[in-house]
Amino acid sequence: MTKTGSVVSSFSFGGKLTKIYTKKNKIKYIKLVTKQGKYWLKITKKLRKKVANLSRGCQIEVAGKSRRNSKTGKVKYEAQTIVLIPQDTEQTTEVKTKIVSLLPVLDTEVKSKARVLICQKSNCWKKGGQKVYRQLESTLSDRGLSKDIPIKKTGCLKKCKQAPTIVMLPDKARYSKVKPKQIPDLVDKHLIAGN
Structure with a gap:
């Protein structure tokens, strides 16, 4: 990260x-x-x-x-x-x-317009983007947020040498070289209100 x-x-x-x-x-x-x-x-x-x-x-x-x-x-x-x-x-x-x-207390309210953008171009996808995408789906599902927070696959996010890349909205926080184990903390930090 x-x-x-x-x-x-x-x-x-x-x-x-x-x-x-x-x-x-x-x-x-x-x-x-x-x-x-x-x-x-x-x-x-x-x-x-x-x-x-x-x-x-x-x-x-x-x-x-x-x-x-x-x-x-x-x-x-x-x-x-x-x-x-x-x-x-x-x-x-x-x-x-x-x-x-404390997750049920912390994840009761999703930030407005919360969503995740993930690069699906070949470089990001081959360097772990697919694993990160699956972990995002799993984390959101575990917290009961799959319907509230969409994950959108995008074109190139201009960080090919630092693949894989994601963007957490509405904070517009951009992360490169993301590992699947980092996803739960990023979801809590950027997508759940009150954090």
Whole structure:
């Protein structure tokens, strides 16, 4: 992918609250320890009061959006919901993790005039355009968006040496050297409202 920026996706972690970072008496970040690792999560303004009522060591479940910088690979997490997990009567040291998909929340509204253009000329098609096209169809179908977002095969998009090439509308974002594994993130970023 040649376009720079960040890729947005959803996350859900369950774990132990170990630290609360404040700046100028305002809660900015929390540190969550899970089975998968340790995460610093940015706290939105609307969650500050809720976090202020939590004590260190409590078990919480946090869901929100993550942004991965496509250049550096670094991921930043922003919490959008926090739920206190009630402690069992038996004290266990095991951290319980529940995975919740946020896709139904994020993909309920499609951007107006959302569609995808994909070059079908021989160079793009032979260098992986056909696989990218199939992945686009599969991703849109999985999210129930096949009827709402058309995929239009086009003529040459003038990026033959960087094939395959796609354009995500209405953002007019052009991507070259696209790999099928990048398609889900691109769909979430450019075609779904609220991302």
